Amino acid sequence: MTRSPDLLADAARCYEQAGDYAEAARCHADAGHPLKAAELWEQAGDLERAAGLWRRARRPSRAAECLLSARRFEAAAECFEEGGDLLRAGWTLVTLTRSYATAEHLFALAExxxxxxxxxxxxxxxxxxxxxxxxxxxxxxxxxxxxxxxxxxxxxxxxxxxxxxxxxxxxxxxxxxxxxxxxxxxxxxxxxxxxxxxxxxxxxxxxxxxxxxxxxxxxxxxxx
Known part of the structure:
Protein backbone atom coordinates (compact mmCIF):
# COMPACT_ATOMS: atom_id res chain seq x y z
CA MET A 1 0.00 0.00 0.00
CA THR A 2 1.31 3.43 -0.95
CA ARG A 3 1.87 5.68 2.02
CA SER A 4 0.95 9.36 1.85
CA PRO A 5 3.70 12.00 1.78
CA ASP A 6 2.60 13.24 5.20
CA LEU A 7 2.92 9.78 6.75
CA LEU A 8 6.30 9.32 5.10
CA ALA A 9 7.48 12.68 6.43
CA ASP A 10 6.31 11.73 9.95
CA ALA A 11 8.15 8.42 9.68
CA ALA A 12 11.27 10.22 8.44
CA ARG A 13 11.25 12.51 11.49
CA CYS A 14 10.98 9.50 13.80
CA TYR A 15 13.87 7.74 12.06
CA GLU A 16 15.95 10.91 12.17
CA GLN A 17 15.32 11.38 15.89
CA ALA A 18 16.41 7.78 16.42
CA GLY A 19 19.61 8.40 14.47
CA ASP A 20 18.64 6.14 11.55
CA TYR A 21 19.50 8.63 8.83
CA ALA A 22 19.40 6.10 6.01
CA GLU A 23 15.77 5.15 6.66
CA ALA A 24 14.89 8.80 7.16
CA ALA A 25 16.47 9.58 3.79
CA ARG A 26 14.47 6.81 2.09
CA CYS A 27 11.24 8.13 3.55
CA HIS A 28 11.94 11.68 2.42
CA ALA A 29 12.88 10.45 -1.05
CA ASP A 30 9.63 8.47 -1.30
CA ALA A 31 7.70 11.52 -0.06
CA GLY A 32 9.14 13.63 -2.85
CA HIS A 33 11.66 15.60 -0.76
CA PRO A 34 14.95 14.96 -2.62
CA LEU A 35 16.94 17.80 -1.03
CA LYS A 36 16.18 16.68 2.51
CA ALA A 37 16.90 13.10 1.46
CA ALA A 38 20.27 14.17 0.07
CA GLU A 39 21.18 15.90 3.34
CA LEU A 40 20.27 12.79 5.31
CA TRP A 41 22.22 10.49 3.00
CA GLU A 42 25.23 12.70 3.73
CA GLN A 43 24.63 12.25 7.45
CA ALA A 44 24.27 8.52 6.91
CA GLY A 45 27.66 8.46 5.19
CA ASP A 46 26.36 7.37 1.79
CA LEU A 47 27.98 10.21 -0.10
CA GLU A 48 27.56 8.74 -3.56
CA ARG A 49 23.82 8.36 -3.11
CA ALA A 50 23.65 11.89 -1.74
CA ALA A 51 25.60 13.14 -4.75
CA GLY A 52 23.14 11.47 -7.11
CA LEU A 53 20.24 13.29 -5.48
CA TRP A 54 22.05 16.63 -5.45
CA ARG A 55 22.86 16.20 -9.11
CA ARG A 56 19.30 15.37 -10.05
CA ALA A 57 18.18 18.42 -8.05
CA ARG A 58 20.51 20.56 -10.18
CA ARG A 59 22.96 21.21 -7.36
CA PRO A 60 26.11 19.95 -9.13
CA SER A 61 28.55 21.81 -6.87
CA ARG A 62 27.09 20.16 -3.75
CA ALA A 63 27.23 16.82 -5.57
CA ALA A 64 30.87 17.45 -6.42
CA GLU A 65 31.77 18.12 -2.78
CA CYS A 66 30.17 14.81 -1.78
CA LEU A 67 32.08 12.96 -4.49
CA LEU A 68 35.34 14.57 -3.43
CA SER A 69 34.77 13.28 0.10
CA ALA A 70 34.01 9.85 -1.37
CA ARG A 71 37.28 10.04 -3.36
CA ARG A 72 35.39 9.84 -6.65
CA PHE A 73 37.58 12.50 -8.18
CA GLU A 74 36.76 12.08 -11.87
CA ALA A 75 33.03 12.14 -11.11
CA ALA A 76 33.50 15.21 -8.90
CA ALA A 77 35.26 17.02 -11.74
CA GLU A 78 32.35 16.18 -14.03
CA CYS A 79 29.94 17.77 -11.56
CA PHE A 80 32.04 20.91 -11.25
CA GLU A 81 32.12 21.13 -15.04
CA GLU A 82 28.36 20.57 -15.18
CA GLY A 83 27.92 23.48 -12.79
CA GLY A 84 30.08 25.74 -14.94
CA ASP A 85 33.07 25.83 -12.57
CA LEU A 86 35.72 24.79 -15.06
CA LEU A 87 38.54 25.99 -12.83
CA ARG A 88 37.53 23.68 -9.97
CA ALA A 89 36.95 20.85 -12.45
CA GLY A 90 40.42 21.22 -13.91
CA TRP A 91 42.03 21.66 -10.50
CA THR A 92 40.40 18.49 -9.21
CA LEU A 93 41.82 16.53 -12.14
CA VAL A 94 45.31 18.02 -12.10
CA THR A 95 45.81 17.60 -8.35
CA LEU A 96 43.94 14.35 -7.63
CA THR A 97 44.12 12.31 -10.85
CA ARG A 98 46.42 11.75 -13.80
CA SER A 99 44.00 13.26 -16.32
CA TYR A 100 46.34 16.13 -17.08
CA ALA A 101 45.29 16.61 -20.72
CA THR A 102 41.63 16.87 -19.74
CA ALA A 103 42.53 19.29 -16.97
CA GLU A 104 44.47 21.47 -19.42
CA HIS A 105 41.50 21.43 -21.80
CA LEU A 106 39.18 22.62 -19.03
CA PHE A 107 41.56 25.39 -17.99
CA ALA A 108 41.79 26.50 -21.63
CA LEU A 109 38.00 26.71 -21.87
CA ALA A 110 37.58 28.60 -18.59
CA GLU A 111 36.81 32.31 -18.83
Missing part, protein backbone atom coordinates in the same frame (compact mmCIF):
# COMPACT_ATOMS: atom_id res chain seq x y z
CA UNK A 112 38.17 33.93 -15.65
CA UNK A 113 36.45 37.12 -14.56
CA UNK A 114 38.84 38.42 -11.90
CA UNK A 115 42.58 38.74 -11.36
CA UNK A 116 42.39 35.95 -8.78
CA UNK A 117 40.66 33.62 -11.22
CA UNK A 118 43.22 34.44 -13.91
CA UNK A 119 46.00 33.64 -11.46
CA UNK A 120 44.35 30.37 -10.46
CA UNK A 121 43.97 29.36 -14.11
CA UNK A 122 47.66 30.07 -14.70
CA UNK A 123 48.61 27.98 -11.68
CA UNK A 124 46.40 25.14 -12.91
CA UNK A 125 47.75 25.14 -16.45
CA UNK A 126 51.34 25.35 -15.31
CA UNK A 127 50.87 22.58 -12.74
CA UNK A 128 49.38 20.41 -15.50
CA UNK A 129 52.54 20.96 -17.57
CA UNK A 130 54.74 20.25 -14.56
CA UNK A 131 52.97 17.01 -13.70
CA UNK A 132 52.60 15.77 -17.28
CA UNK A 133 55.97 16.76 -18.73
CA UNK A 134 58.16 17.82 -15.82
CA UNK A 135 58.18 21.42 -17.08
CA UNK A 136 58.08 23.42 -13.86
CA UNK A 137 60.03 26.60 -14.72
CA UNK A 138 56.92 28.67 -15.55
CA UNK A 139 55.15 27.43 -12.43
CA UNK A 140 58.14 28.35 -10.27
CA UNK A 141 58.08 31.91 -11.63
CA UNK A 142 54.35 32.23 -10.98
CA UNK A 143 54.65 30.85 -7.45
CA UNK A 144 57.49 33.24 -6.69
CA UNK A 145 55.22 36.14 -7.64
CA UNK A 146 52.17 35.07 -5.62
CA UNK A 147 53.33 36.53 -2.26
CA UNK A 148 53.51 40.09 -3.60
CA UNK A 149 50.12 39.82 -5.32
CA UNK A 150 47.94 37.98 -2.85
CA UNK A 151 47.15 40.96 -0.63
CA UNK A 152 45.80 43.02 -3.53
CA UNK A 153 43.40 40.42 -4.92
CA UNK A 154 39.70 41.21 -4.84
CA UNK A 155 37.21 40.18 -3.68
CA UNK A 156 38.94 39.27 -0.42
CA UNK A 157 37.40 35.77 -0.29
CA UNK A 158 39.41 34.82 -3.37
CA UNK A 159 42.69 35.34 -1.53
CA UNK A 160 42.14 32.11 0.40
CA UNK A 161 41.50 30.26 -2.88
CA UNK A 162 44.75 31.54 -4.38
CA UNK A 163 46.58 30.68 -1.16
CA UNK A 164 45.27 27.10 -1.28
CA UNK A 165 46.06 26.60 -4.96
CA UNK A 166 49.55 28.09 -4.71
CA UNK A 167 50.50 26.03 -1.64
CA UNK A 168 49.16 22.85 -3.24
CA UNK A 169 51.08 23.55 -6.45
CA UNK A 170 54.25 24.14 -4.44
CA UNK A 171 53.71 20.85 -2.61
CA UNK A 172 53.33 18.96 -5.91
CA UNK A 173 56.70 20.17 -7.15
CA UNK A 174 58.31 19.63 -3.74
CA UNK A 175 58.97 23.30 -2.97
CA UNK A 176 57.70 23.78 0.58
CA UNK A 177 59.83 26.92 0.83
CA UNK A 178 57.55 28.58 -1.72
CA UNK A 179 54.47 27.29 0.10
CA UNK A 180 55.74 28.86 3.33
CA UNK A 181 56.29 32.20 1.57
CA UNK A 182 52.72 32.12 0.26
CA UNK A 183 51.38 31.44 3.76
CA UNK A 184 53.48 34.25 5.22
CA UNK A 185 52.13 36.72 2.65
CA UNK A 186 48.58 35.50 3.17
CA UNK A 187 49.00 35.91 6.92
CA UNK A 188 50.29 39.48 6.53
CA UNK A 189 47.32 40.21 4.24
CA UNK A 190 44.95 39.11 7.02
CA UNK A 191 43.37 36.28 5.05
CA UNK A 192 40.79 34.65 7.34
CA UNK A 193 41.89 31.33 8.85
CA UNK A 194 45.41 31.51 7.43
CA UNK A 195 47.16 30.82 10.75
CA UNK A 196 45.22 27.58 11.29
CA UNK A 197 45.87 26.39 7.73
CA UNK A 198 49.55 27.28 8.03
CA UNK A 199 49.84 25.35 11.31
CA UNK A 200 48.19 22.27 9.82
CA UNK A 201 50.30 22.43 6.67
CA UNK A 202 53.56 22.84 8.60
CA UNK A 203 52.75 19.89 10.86
CA UNK A 204 51.82 17.69 7.90
CA UNK A 205 54.49 18.78 5.43
CA UNK A 206 57.44 19.79 7.60
CA UNK A 207 56.71 17.89 10.79
CA UNK A 208 57.38 21.07 12.75
CA UNK A 209 55.30 24.19 13.47
CA UNK A 210 58.09 26.22 15.08
CA UNK A 211 57.76 29.87 14.15
CA UNK A 212 54.31 29.49 12.61
CA UNK A 213 51.76 31.96 14.04
CA UNK A 214 48.99 30.53 16.18
CA UNK A 215 46.47 33.35 15.75
CA UNK A 216 45.40 36.09 13.36
CA UNK A 217 47.88 38.78 12.38
CA UNK A 218 47.58 41.94 14.54
CA UNK A 219 46.01 44.91 12.79
CA UNK A 220 48.42 47.31 11.11
CA UNK A 221 49.10 50.44 13.22
CA UNK A 222 47.19 53.51 12.16
CA UNK A 223 49.27 56.05 10.26
CA UNK A 224 49.55 59.56 11.68
Missing amino acids: PRTAAERLRRRLGRQLAAARAYGESEALLRTLAGVPERIGSLAPARERAEVEAWAVTAADHIRRPDLGALVFAASYRAGVTGCADRWQQWAARTLGDTTGVPTGPAPPAPAQA
Whole structure:
Protein backbone atom coordinates (compact mmCIF):
# COMPACT_ATOMS: atom_id res chain seq x y z
CA MET A 1 0.00 0.00 0.00
CA THR A 2 1.31 3.43 -0.95
CA ARG A 3 1.87 5.68 2.02
CA SER A 4 0.95 9.36 1.85
CA PRO A 5 3.70 12.00 1.78
CA ASP A 6 2.60 13.24 5.20
CA LEU A 7 2.92 9.78 6.75
CA LEU A 8 6.30 9.32 5.10
CA ALA A 9 7.48 12.68 6.43
CA ASP A 10 6.31 11.73 9.95
CA ALA A 11 8.15 8.42 9.68
CA ALA A 12 11.27 10.22 8.44
CA ARG A 13 11.25 12.51 11.49
CA CYS A 14 10.98 9.50 13.80
CA TYR A 15 13.87 7.74 12.06
CA GLU A 16 15.95 10.91 12.17
CA GLN A 17 15.32 11.38 15.89
CA ALA A 18 16.41 7.78 16.42
CA GLY A 19 19.61 8.40 14.47
CA ASP A 20 18.64 6.14 11.55
CA TYR A 21 19.50 8.63 8.83
CA ALA A 22 19.40 6.10 6.01
CA GLU A 23 15.77 5.15 6.66
CA ALA A 24 14.89 8.80 7.16
CA ALA A 25 16.47 9.58 3.79
CA ARG A 26 14.47 6.81 2.09
CA CYS A 27 11.24 8.13 3.55
CA HIS A 28 11.94 11.68 2.42
CA ALA A 29 12.88 10.45 -1.05
CA ASP A 30 9.63 8.47 -1.30
CA ALA A 31 7.70 11.52 -0.06
CA GLY A 32 9.14 13.63 -2.85
CA HIS A 33 11.66 15.60 -0.76
CA PRO A 34 14.95 14.96 -2.62
CA LEU A 35 16.94 17.80 -1.03
CA LYS A 36 16.18 16.68 2.51
CA ALA A 37 16.90 13.10 1.46
CA ALA A 38 20.27 14.17 0.07
CA GLU A 39 21.18 15.90 3.34
CA LEU A 40 20.27 12.79 5.31
CA TRP A 41 22.22 10.49 3.00
CA GLU A 42 25.23 12.70 3.73
CA GLN A 43 24.63 12.25 7.45
CA ALA A 44 24.27 8.52 6.91
CA GLY A 45 27.66 8.46 5.19
CA ASP A 46 26.36 7.37 1.79
CA LEU A 47 27.98 10.21 -0.10
CA GLU A 48 27.56 8.74 -3.56
CA ARG A 49 23.82 8.36 -3.11
CA ALA A 50 23.65 11.89 -1.74
CA ALA A 51 25.60 13.14 -4.75
CA GLY A 52 23.14 11.47 -7.11
CA LEU A 53 20.24 13.29 -5.48
CA TRP A 54 22.05 16.63 -5.45
CA ARG A 55 22.86 16.20 -9.11
CA ARG A 56 19.30 15.37 -10.05
CA ALA A 57 18.18 18.42 -8.05
CA ARG A 58 20.51 20.56 -10.18
CA ARG A 59 22.96 21.21 -7.36
CA PRO A 60 26.11 19.95 -9.13
CA SER A 61 28.55 21.81 -6.87
CA ARG A 62 27.09 20.16 -3.75
CA ALA A 63 27.23 16.82 -5.57
CA ALA A 64 30.87 17.45 -6.42
CA GLU A 65 31.77 18.12 -2.78
CA CYS A 66 30.17 14.81 -1.78
CA LEU A 67 32.08 12.96 -4.49
CA LEU A 68 35.34 14.57 -3.43
CA SER A 69 34.77 13.28 0.10
CA ALA A 70 34.01 9.85 -1.37
CA ARG A 71 37.28 10.04 -3.36
CA ARG A 72 35.39 9.84 -6.65
CA PHE A 73 37.58 12.50 -8.18
CA GLU A 74 36.76 12.08 -11.87
CA ALA A 75 33.03 12.14 -11.11
CA ALA A 76 33.50 15.21 -8.90
CA ALA A 77 35.26 17.02 -11.74
CA GLU A 78 32.35 16.18 -14.03
CA CYS A 79 29.94 17.77 -11.56
CA PHE A 80 32.04 20.91 -11.25
CA GLU A 81 32.12 21.13 -15.04
CA GLU A 82 28.36 20.57 -15.18
CA GLY A 83 27.92 23.48 -12.79
CA GLY A 84 30.08 25.74 -14.94
CA ASP A 85 33.07 25.83 -12.57
CA LEU A 86 35.72 24.79 -15.06
CA LEU A 87 38.54 25.99 -12.83
CA ARG A 88 37.53 23.68 -9.97
CA ALA A 89 36.95 20.85 -12.45
CA GLY A 90 40.42 21.22 -13.91
CA TRP A 91 42.03 21.66 -10.50
CA THR A 92 40.40 18.49 -9.21
CA LEU A 93 41.82 16.53 -12.14
CA VAL A 94 45.31 18.02 -12.10
CA THR A 95 45.81 17.60 -8.35
CA LEU A 96 43.94 14.35 -7.63
CA THR A 97 44.12 12.31 -10.85
CA ARG A 98 46.42 11.75 -13.80
CA SER A 99 44.00 13.26 -16.32
CA TYR A 100 46.34 16.13 -17.08
CA ALA A 101 45.29 16.61 -20.72
CA THR A 102 41.63 16.87 -19.74
CA ALA A 103 42.53 19.29 -16.97
CA GLU A 104 44.47 21.47 -19.42
CA HIS A 105 41.50 21.43 -21.80
CA LEU A 106 39.18 22.62 -19.03
CA PHE A 107 41.56 25.39 -17.99
CA ALA A 108 41.79 26.50 -21.63
CA LEU A 109 38.00 26.71 -21.87
CA ALA A 110 37.58 28.60 -18.59
CA GLU A 111 36.81 32.31 -18.83
CA PRO A 112 38.17 33.93 -15.65
CA ARG A 113 36.45 37.12 -14.56
CA THR A 114 38.84 38.42 -11.90
CA ALA A 115 42.58 38.74 -11.36
CA ALA A 116 42.39 35.95 -8.78
CA GLU A 117 40.66 33.62 -11.22
CA ARG A 118 43.22 34.44 -13.91
CA LEU A 119 46.00 33.64 -11.46
CA ARG A 120 44.35 30.37 -10.46
CA ARG A 121 43.97 29.36 -14.11
CA ARG A 122 47.66 30.07 -14.70
CA LEU A 123 48.61 27.98 -11.68
CA GLY A 124 46.40 25.14 -12.91
CA ARG A 125 47.75 25.14 -16.45
CA GLN A 126 51.34 25.35 -15.31
CA LEU A 127 50.87 22.58 -12.74
CA ALA A 128 49.38 20.41 -15.50
CA ALA A 129 52.54 20.96 -17.57
CA ALA A 130 54.74 20.25 -14.56
CA ARG A 131 52.97 17.01 -13.70
CA ALA A 132 52.60 15.77 -17.28
CA TYR A 133 55.97 16.76 -18.73
CA GLY A 134 58.16 17.82 -15.82
CA GLU A 135 58.18 21.42 -17.08
CA SER A 136 58.08 23.42 -13.86
CA GLU A 137 60.03 26.60 -14.72
CA ALA A 138 56.92 28.67 -15.55
CA LEU A 139 55.15 27.43 -12.43
CA LEU A 140 58.14 28.35 -10.27
CA ARG A 141 58.08 31.91 -11.63
CA THR A 142 54.35 32.23 -10.98
CA LEU A 143 54.65 30.85 -7.45
CA ALA A 144 57.49 33.24 -6.69
CA GLY A 145 55.22 36.14 -7.64
CA VAL A 146 52.17 35.07 -5.62
CA PRO A 147 53.33 36.53 -2.26
CA GLU A 148 53.51 40.09 -3.60
CA ARG A 149 50.12 39.82 -5.32
CA ILE A 150 47.94 37.98 -2.85
CA GLY A 151 47.15 40.96 -0.63
CA SER A 152 45.80 43.02 -3.53
CA LEU A 153 43.40 40.42 -4.92
CA ALA A 154 39.70 41.21 -4.84
CA PRO A 155 37.21 40.18 -3.68
CA ALA A 156 38.94 39.27 -0.42
CA ARG A 157 37.40 35.77 -0.29
CA GLU A 158 39.41 34.82 -3.37
CA ARG A 159 42.69 35.34 -1.53
CA ALA A 160 42.14 32.11 0.40
CA GLU A 161 41.50 30.26 -2.88
CA VAL A 162 44.75 31.54 -4.38
CA GLU A 163 46.58 30.68 -1.16
CA ALA A 164 45.27 27.10 -1.28
CA TRP A 165 46.06 26.60 -4.96
CA ALA A 166 49.55 28.09 -4.71
CA VAL A 167 50.50 26.03 -1.64
CA THR A 168 49.16 22.85 -3.24
CA ALA A 169 51.08 23.55 -6.45
CA ALA A 170 54.25 24.14 -4.44
CA ASP A 171 53.71 20.85 -2.61
CA HIS A 172 53.33 18.96 -5.91
CA ILE A 173 56.70 20.17 -7.15
CA ARG A 174 58.31 19.63 -3.74
CA ARG A 175 58.97 23.30 -2.97
CA PRO A 176 57.70 23.78 0.58
CA ASP A 177 59.83 26.92 0.83
CA LEU A 178 57.55 28.58 -1.72
CA GLY A 179 54.47 27.29 0.10
CA ALA A 180 55.74 28.86 3.33
CA LEU A 181 56.29 32.20 1.57
CA VAL A 182 52.72 32.12 0.26
CA PHE A 183 51.38 31.44 3.76
CA ALA A 184 53.48 34.25 5.22
CA ALA A 185 52.13 36.72 2.65
CA SER A 186 48.58 35.50 3.17
CA TYR A 187 49.00 35.91 6.92
CA ARG A 188 50.29 39.48 6.53
CA ALA A 189 47.32 40.21 4.24
CA GLY A 190 44.95 39.11 7.02
CA VAL A 191 43.37 36.28 5.05
CA THR A 192 40.79 34.65 7.34
CA GLY A 193 41.89 31.33 8.85
CA CYS A 194 45.41 31.51 7.43
CA ALA A 195 47.16 30.82 10.75
CA ASP A 196 45.22 27.58 11.29
CA ARG A 197 45.87 26.39 7.73
CA TRP A 198 49.55 27.28 8.03
CA GLN A 199 49.84 25.35 11.31
CA GLN A 200 48.19 22.27 9.82
CA TRP A 201 50.30 22.43 6.67
CA ALA A 202 53.56 22.84 8.60
CA ALA A 203 52.75 19.89 10.86
CA ARG A 204 51.82 17.69 7.90
CA THR A 205 54.49 18.78 5.43
CA LEU A 206 57.44 19.79 7.60
CA GLY A 207 56.71 17.89 10.79
CA ASP A 208 57.38 21.07 12.75
CA THR A 209 55.30 24.19 13.47
CA THR A 210 58.09 26.22 15.08
CA GLY A 211 57.76 29.87 14.15
CA VAL A 212 54.31 29.49 12.61
CA PRO A 213 51.76 31.96 14.04
CA THR A 214 48.99 30.53 16.18
CA GLY A 215 46.47 33.35 15.75
CA PRO A 216 45.40 36.09 13.36
CA ALA A 217 47.88 38.78 12.38
CA PRO A 218 47.58 41.94 14.54
CA PRO A 219 46.01 44.91 12.79
CA ALA A 220 48.42 47.31 11.11
CA PRO A 221 49.10 50.44 13.22
CA ALA A 222 47.19 53.51 12.16
CA GLN A 223 49.27 56.05 10.26
CA ALA A 224 49.55 59.56 11.68
